[in-house]
Amino acid sequence: MNGLIAIVRRELAAYFETPLAWVFLTVFAVAAPSFAWRIGNLFETGRADLAPLFDYMPWLLLILMPALAMRSWAEERDRGTLEVLLSSPIPLWAAALGKFLAAWAIAGLALVLTFPLWIAMNYLGAPDNAATATAYMGAFLLAGGFLAIGQALSAATSNQVIAFVLGVGACFLITAAGLPVVLDALSGGLPGAAAEALAELSALARFESLRRGVVSLADLIYFVSLIGLGLASAMTLIDSRRGGGR
């Protein structure tokens, strides 16, 4: 537990001691409402809800989460500080989880920065606040899944740009798998069960049900599994650098 707390504190300090967290939060705070206003026509729908914000949220997250996660291991490898970490008595799970929790906290803070929009909707009308809350929960879980994938790919390289590009690619794949256009295209060539299985793997479909206000155990398990898979992959990749194989 000491190791976990030490890593979370160090990672948060690393985000805020450099311009990274400030730039990220500013870009998110500007981009998320801008998408909702400019592309989602937030104020022209005639409805007091945040649907336009969440329409574009997965696409914003799939760019910004890999940007937040790309440094997690690639930077340690590039600077040689990975050797310092691997020689310290911090268990690898604590290092991976600590890095993830710090990045997830910043993602959560970024989502909180869009709350003024939610407050404005309550001022303008009577939105379904329970559905909005589950939509925010869905966005937070989706951000966590993307961050975990980003961390795993950051562990695969010492180059942060490569980690970012791979992260965006992987997040795009699991998001796009649920798009109707992809599913329609695949349903012609794939057996029904395979297309259905692919749709089940899509993060977008899981997010969509949460943003409609439907909280199901299967969706929660999906996101927790995605996060677990990402962190376990990162740990495996880093641990394999010790070699030995005993």
Added chain:
Amino acid sequence: MILADQLVKRFTGRTAVHEVSFTVERGEVLGFLGPNGAGKSTTMRMIAGCLEPDAGRALVDGHDSALDRQAAQSRLGYLPEGAPAYPAMSARGYVRFHLRARGFSGEALTHACETALKRANLGAAADKPIGALSKGYKRRAALAAAIAHDPPVLILDEPTDGLDPNQKDGVRALINEMAPKKAIIISTHLLEEVDAICSRAIVIAGGRLLADDTPHALARLGDDDTIGSAFRTLTRPAGEAISERAGSGRT
């Protein structure tokens, strides 16, 4: 306190460390000598638990560095080659991070941190970002982090590399001061350092242990009774063999 027992490490296509064995007891400072690529850092990394040996074992205070890693690492202070550290952190923040990871908190953490910063002679540089410090101060910041938890075992990979003569003297004095209570391994290219601080020295080349003796006894292996000539006598055959291989590869 430190036992390397038949350590072997292979990387793709070559054996970096081949059946290297030695021990270091409390109160000893072991100088680890060898040409570049001899296997010094790889051996140190295996003892520190950064790398797992392909065969053999490394024990730190009785704990296996690969199988009982956390127990071994909690008894160890390790300064890797090049003294890597987080550039945005201050030296004080870096030392505090190391101490927190080892379970220090509150007054004990503050006391250990201040003692380490003082021993490493960081002075006013302790609160500047490590990335803004000179090479000497960066190395001292990393050294402060390695010694802060007062471990019984210290492994220092080229601790005086890149330091000016005064800074080298400072680090050597610090190692001499800590030596009676710890088992210390230092790797170095500076042969005068062996005379200055080491109670024993080993020479490694091509991944194989070539000599393990006191500096005085080691010096007798050379042509003119110096560590330098002994080093050249011991490692020249390996160097020449490499040159010959490279030469025959080109023709």
